[in-house]
Amino acid sequence: MPEMIKKSIHKSSRLGSIVSSRLASFTPLLTLLALVVLFSFTSEKFLSWNNMANIAGQISVLCIVASGMTLVVLMGEIDLSVANIAMMTGIIMAMLYNSAISIFAGHLVISILAALLAALGIGIVAGFSVARLGIPSFAVTLATMQISRGITMTVTEGRPIYELPDSLRAIGSFRIGPLPGLFVIAISVLVLFYLVLKYTHYGRYIYAVGGNRAAAKMVGIRTRLMTASVMAISGLMAGIGGVLTVARLGSAQTFGSEDILIDSLAAVVIGGTALSGGVGGIANTVLGVLILGVLNNGLNQMSSNIFLKYLFKGLILLAALVINIFTGWVKERAQMRQTGQTCEDLDSETSPNLS
Amino acid sequence: MDETPLIEMTKISKRFGAIVALDNVDIDFRRGEVHSIVGENGAGKSTLVKILTGYHTTYDGCVTVRGQIVRFQGPRDSLNAGIGCVYQERNLVPALSVAENIFLGRMPSSFPGLVDWKQVRREAVKQLEMLGLNFDYEQKVEYYPLGMRQMTEIARIIFSGAEVIILDEPTSALSIAERNRLFEFVQRLKKQDKCIIYISHFLEEVLDVSDRITILKDGRKVNTYACSDLDKDTIIRLMSRRFVKTVEGVRQRAVIGASDKPVLECRAVTVTGNVVDASFKVHAGEALGLYGNVGSGTTGLAEALFGLRAIEGGEVWLEDKPLKKISPHLASRLGIRFIPEERRSAIWLGQKLSRNISLANLQTLSRFLIHEKTETSAAQKVIGVMDILPPDPHMLVEWFSGGNQQKAIVGRCLLDPPKVLIVCEPANGMDVGAKAGIIQKLWAIKEQGVAILIISSDPEVIVETCDRSLVFRRGALCAELHGDQISKEELVRYA
Structure with missing residues (x-):
C-alpha cells in the first residue's frame, strides 16, 4: 500500500477512535450537567445541600448493586436477578434474625452473613450455569431471578418483616458529618471496585476476557472461572444492597425494590460501559448512577406525575443504548480500516495467501 | 456438443495494493468438463474464484458467460448467471429436511404464503433421481454425513439453475468412501453437460477427476493442459515458484x-x-x-x-x-x-x-x-x-x-x-x-x-x-x- 494512503488511513482511523471514545465519555457527563441545570431551574430546593445529601442517600444502594453489575457487563454478560436477590437477602436476614434457630436468633451479624451467603450462592449457581454449561447469562439470570423471588414469597407468604433490631436501623441512618453513612459505604465500595479493576490482575483479566475472550484464553486466562466469579460477585453485591435497603427502610419488604434492576443496568449502560464488554468501568458507572439519581430526585421535586420518571428513564436508556452501539460501530470501522479489513479489502488481506 | 466455452475469462488482472494476485490470466470453462485449477498458496486460485462468484467486483479484463460479456456486481449476479459455488455445508439449514433445503428460498406454493408440500415432495424426488442421488428427502440434513450434505448442497445449486459448479477444496473433510461417492457424482454431473470447476490441494484427486488442468503460479497462468499430459511430479514442478530462502539458519x-x-x-x-x-x-x-x-x-x-x-x-x-x-x-x-x-x-x-x-x-x-x-x-x-x-x-x-x-x-x-x-x-x-x-x-x-x-x-x-x-x-x-x-x-x- 502506498505510504500516502497508509498515512491518511492512519489519521482517519485515529480520528475515528478518538471521536468514538470522546463521544462515549462526554455524553454522560454532558447529560448529567444538563439535568442538573434543568432541575436547578425547575426547583429551588434542588441545589440545596439538604437535597444533595438526600440524593446521596437515595443512590447509595444503587451504587453498590451497580458496581457488581459493572463487572458483569464488562465481561459481556448481564445479570437480571439483582433486584430479586436483594429482596431475598433482606428477607432471609430478617427471617433468620427472628427465627428460633439458636445460632441466628438475635444475632444480627451472623444473620447478615448467612443471608449474604445465600445471595452469593445464587450468584455462583448462575455463574456456573453460564460458564460451565454455556447457557446465556440473560436466560440463566431470568431463572435465578424467579428462584430468588420464589424463595422470598414462599418463606414470607408475601408479608414484610418489621421486627428488626435498632442496630440495623442505625446502619441505615447514621451520618458522617453531613453525609449519610450509607453513602460513605457506597463510596468505599466504588473505590474498592475501581482499584480492583485498575490495579489488579483480576481486574485486568475482566477487561481482557470481555474485550477478546479468545485472546484471553490463548494466554492462559481461565475465562470460565472469570465469568463464574463475576456473576457470583454480582449476586453478593446485590445481597449487600438488599441488606442495606432493609437498614434504610427499617423493614424487610417483599416488594418495592424491583427498580434496582433496571436502574443498575441503566446506570452501567448510560455511563458508557459497552454492553459487548471490555470497555468502560466504575467511573462510567458513577456517572450513570448520578444521572439516574438526579433524574429520580429532580422529577420527584417537580412533583408533576411521579410516573413520568419511568418514561424519562426509558428514553435516556434508549438514547444511551443507541450511543453505545454507535460508538462501538465507529470504533469497529476504525479498527477495520486500520487493519485494512473492509468488506472487499478483507478478501484482499486473505486471498493472496489463501488462494 | 457446443464448442463455445460456457465461461471465458480473458486478460484478467487483479491487484490488492502493491500485490498482484492475478496477472493477465486467460482461462475458459466448457460444458461437460471438469476443469481443475491448481497452484500454490497465493497463486491466485481463490481470487479467480472470487471474481467468478462476484465477490471481487473490481478487476481488469473481461468475463464472458455464454458469449455475453458480464461484470458481476455481487454474488447474486453470479448465481443468476448460473454459477454456483459449494462451500462446505455452509448454506444448509441442518434442522430442515433435504427437500426443504433444496427448495430453500423458492418453496412452491399453491396459495400465497402457504407451502405446497405435495409439489415439494414430487419435485424433490424428481430432482434427486435426476442427479442419481438416492437418499431420503424427508430426513433432516443434520443426520446426514458431511459428504451427503455436500451433495445436497450441489443439488440445491443445480436446482437453482446453475450450470457451473465450483468445488473449492471439497474433499478436505471427507472420508475416502465419501470422496469416491462425490467423484462418481461429479462424473454424472459432467454427463449432464454441467461444467465443474475443481480446486484442490490434493493433486492425485485432481488428476483423477479432471479433464483439463490449469496451473497458476504467482498470479500468472502457466498453461492449461489436458489431464492425460500431466502427472503429479510434473504438476509440482510446474507450479512451484522458485523459492529463495530469506533467512539462513543452521539446521541442528x-x-x-x-x-x-x-x-x-x-x-x-x-x-x-x-x-x-x-x-x-x-x-x-x-x-x-x-x-x-x-x-x-x-x-x-x-x-x-x-x-x-x-x-x-x-x-x-x-x-x-x-x-x-x-x-x-x-x-x-x-x-x-x-x-x-x-x-x-x-x-x-x-x-x-x-x-x-x-x-x-x-x-x-x-x-x-x-x-x-x-x-x-x-x-x-x-x-x-x-x-x-x-x-x-x-x-x-x-x-x-x-x-x-x-x-x-x-x-x-x-x-x-x-x-x-x-x-x-x-x-x-x-x-x-x-x-x-x-x-x-x-x-x-x-x-x-x-x-x-x-x-x-x-x-x-x-x-x-x-x-x-x-x-x-x-x-x-x-x-x-x-x-x-x-x-x-x-x-x-x-x-
Whole structure:
C-alpha cells in the first residue's frame, strides 16, 4: 500500500477512535450537567445541600448493586436477578434474625452473613450455569431471578418483616458529618471496585476476557472461572444492597425494590460501559448512577406525575443504548480500516495467501 | 456438443495494493468438463474464484458467460448467471429436511404464503433421481454425513439453475468412501453437460477427476493442459515458484541424538475429527514442523496440545510427566505457549501495545497488583528483542502493522522463557519483509533452547524454519523429513 494512503488511513482511523471514545465519555457527563441545570431551574430546593445529601442517600444502594453489575457487563454478560436477590437477602436476614434457630436468633451479624451467603450462592449457581454449561447469562439470570423471588414469597407468604433490631436501623441512618453513612459505604465500595479493576490482575483479566475472550484464553486466562466469579460477585453485591435497603427502610419488604434492576443496568449502560464488554468501568458507572439519581430526585421535586420518571428513564436508556452501539460501530470501522479489513479489502488481506 | 466455452475469462488482472494476485490470466470453462485449477498458496486460485462468484467486483479484463460479456456486481449476479459455488455445508439449514433445503428460498406454493408440500415432495424426488442421488428427502440434513450434505448442497445449486459448479477444496473433510461417492457424482454431473470447476490441494484427486488442468503460479497462468499430459511430479514442478530462502539458519538436527530427552512427546494422540494416532517428539532447541493441507488436522492437533480441544486418545508427555486434562491455563503454567492462526484471536484491540504484551505475563511481572512501570519496561524489553516498530509501548495495538503485531504476540511468549512454543501459521498474511523478520526471530528463540512446533500449510515456512518436519494427510502422520530432505517439493508430494 502506498505510504500516502497508509498515512491518511492512519489519521482517519485515529480520528475515528478518538471521536468514538470522546463521544462515549462526554455524553454522560454532558447529560448529567444538563439535568442538573434543568432541575436547578425547575426547583429551588434542588441545589440545596439538604437535597444533595438526600440524593446521596437515595443512590447509595444503587451504587453498590451497580458496581457488581459493572463487572458483569464488562465481561459481556448481564445479570437480571439483582433486584430479586436483594429482596431475598433482606428477607432471609430478617427471617433468620427472628427465627428460633439458636445460632441466628438475635444475632444480627451472623444473620447478615448467612443471608449474604445465600445471595452469593445464587450468584455462583448462575455463574456456573453460564460458564460451565454455556447457557446465556440473560436466560440463566431470568431463572435465578424467579428462584430468588420464589424463595422470598414462599418463606414470607408475601408479608414484610418489621421486627428488626435498632442496630440495623442505625446502619441505615447514621451520618458522617453531613453525609449519610450509607453513602460513605457506597463510596468505599466504588473505590474498592475501581482499584480492583485498575490495579489488579483480576481486574485486568475482566477487561481482557470481555474485550477478546479468545485472546484471553490463548494466554492462559481461565475465562470460565472469570465469568463464574463475576456473576457470583454480582449476586453478593446485590445481597449487600438488599441488606442495606432493609437498614434504610427499617423493614424487610417483599416488594418495592424491583427498580434496582433496571436502574443498575441503566446506570452501567448510560455511563458508557459497552454492553459487548471490555470497555468502560466504575467511573462510567458513577456517572450513570448520578444521572439516574438526579433524574429520580429532580422529577420527584417537580412533583408533576411521579410516573413520568419511568418514561424519562426509558428514553435516556434508549438514547444511551443507541450511543453505545454507535460508538462501538465507529470504533469497529476504525479498527477495520486500520487493519485494512473492509468488506472487499478483507478478501484482499486473505486471498493472496489463501488462494 | 457446443464448442463455445460456457465461461471465458480473458486478460484478467487483479491487484490488492502493491500485490498482484492475478496477472493477465486467460482461462475458459466448457460444458461437460471438469476443469481443475491448481497452484500454490497465493497463486491466485481463490481470487479467480472470487471474481467468478462476484465477490471481487473490481478487476481488469473481461468475463464472458455464454458469449455475453458480464461484470458481476455481487454474488447474486453470479448465481443468476448460473454459477454456483459449494462451500462446505455452509448454506444448509441442518434442522430442515433435504427437500426443504433444496427448495430453500423458492418453496412452491399453491396459495400465497402457504407451502405446497405435495409439489415439494414430487419435485424433490424428481430432482434427486435426476442427479442419481438416492437418499431420503424427508430426513433432516443434520443426520446426514458431511459428504451427503455436500451433495445436497450441489443439488440445491443445480436446482437453482446453475450450470457451473465450483468445488473449492471439497474433499478436505471427507472420508475416502465419501470422496469416491462425490467423484462418481461429479462424473454424472459432467454427463449432464454441467461444467465443474475443481480446486484442490490434493493433486492425485485432481488428476483423477479432471479433464483439463490449469496451473497458476504467482498470479500468472502457466498453461492449461489436458489431464492425460500431466502427472503429479510434473504438476509440482510446474507450479512451484522458485523459492529463495530469506533467512539462513543452521539446521541442528545433528545435535539431537536418540538418547536425548524430548520436551514434548505425543504418544498415539487422537483428536476426533482432526488427527488419529499421532506420535512424535520435540526436543529442546529444535523446530519441528507439522505440515499439512487444509483439513489435514494439524491445527486441531496443535489446539489440543494447548487444551483448546479435547484429546480423545493417547498421551501427551511434557518432559517426564504425562499431561492429564490439558487446559490453556494449565498448559501455559507448565510452560507451553500457543500462537493461534488468526491474529485477531490473539491481540486485544483497543488497548496499548504494552497491555497486549503484559496480558500474557501478569503473573510473572507482579504477584497481585499491576505496576504500570514494570508493565511498560517489560513491553520495552519485548520491543527491543523483537525489533517492533515503532518502538512505542503506549501506542494502540491496532496501529501497528500486521508483522509488528505478530512480533509482539511472539515476543510476549518469551518474557517468561517457555519450554514449548506452538506457532500456527507464523507468517500468515505478511509481506516478504515481515515474514523474514518473524522467521529470524523463531531461529533466535530456538537457539535459546525452546522447543518449537510450527504448524503451517505453507511449505516455504516449513522449509525456512524447521529442523524436522512431519507431514500430515487427512489426519494421519504420513511422512517425516529431516534436515535437507525438507524441501517444498517433498512436502507437497507427501501431503
